[in-house]
Amino acid sequence: MKELCTARLVLRLPQPADAAPLLRHLQHPDVARWWHGYDAQRVWEELIAGEDEETTRLVIERTADAQVAGLVQFTEHSDPDYRHAGIDLFLGPEFQRQGLGQEAIRAVVEYLIDERHHHRLVIDPAVTNERARATYARVGFRLVGVMREYERGADGTWHDGALMELLARDYVR
Numbered sequence: 001m002k003e004l005c006t007a008r009l010v011l012r013l014p015q016p017a018d019a020a021p022l023l024r025h026l027q028h029p030d031v032a033r034w035w036h037g038y039d040a041q042r043v044w045e046e047l048i049a050g051e052d053e054e055t056t057r058l059v060i061e062r063t064a065d066a067q068v069a070g071l072v073q074f075t076e077h078s079d080p081d082y083r084h085a086g087i088d089l090f091l092g093p094e095f096q097r098q099g100l101g102q103e104a105i106r107a108v109v110e111y112l113i114d115e116r117h118h119h120r121l122v123i124d125p126a127v128t129n130e131r132a133r134a135t136y137a138r139v140g141f142r143l144v145g146v147m148r149e150y151e152r153g154a155d156g157t158w159h160d161g162a163l164m165e166l167l168a169r170d171y172v173r
Ligand SMILES: CC(C)(COP(=O)(O)OP(=O)(O)OC[C@H]1O[C@@H](n2cnc3c(N)ncnc32)[C@H](O)[C@@H]1OP(=O)(O)O)[C@@H](O)C(=O)NCCC(=O)NCCS
Pocket: 030, 031, 034, 035, 070, 088, 089, 090, 091, 092, 095, 096, 097, 098, 099, 100, 101, 102, 103, 124, 125, 126, 129, 131, 132, 134, 135, 138
């Protein structure tokens, strides 16, 4: 796929040189709390070299200084009767709280609606990830409900997930 450009970001396919900054972000406690279990090998195998028919990963690069700010991924579920896509992302701590998360998500949302013709998108933060939930709500995602014991957290216990969805016809640009 081609790059996605926003006012302050370029979203592009991962390259080998992205491994080190991505690992640095993922090892920071503010990120590892929500994206846990990444070491150099997993970053390489999953985020850089990983090939997956349904999942696309894009490095989030800040245009002004070409710094790797984070990564966004989306998974397209191909069964025609249940067609939808899910999104997930992280930003390094120094790139958070500047509206860049919302900017990256909007770029992916618009690509999935305009280019991939999805009518429904989902995102599933931990119930306790209030920052992520607020960001997704600002984009237009609505809470469907709580999925109990949905994901295993960094502490090894099962945590509740918040299922949020956005219909293309409700999206406000
Ligand atoms: C969740 C996450 C992606 C949100 O990204 P973000 O860039 O921090 O969030 P937003 O885009 O909504 O930014 C909003 C904040 O930027 C501020 N801001 C500053 N300049 C802004 C601008 N030009 N436009 C919009 N907001 C701006 C807003 O006031 C707001 O501040 P607040 O959080 O203190 O209220 C990010 O915090 C993150 O990666 N967290 C760690 C990993 C994680 O939780 N991932 C999600 C797993 S489901």
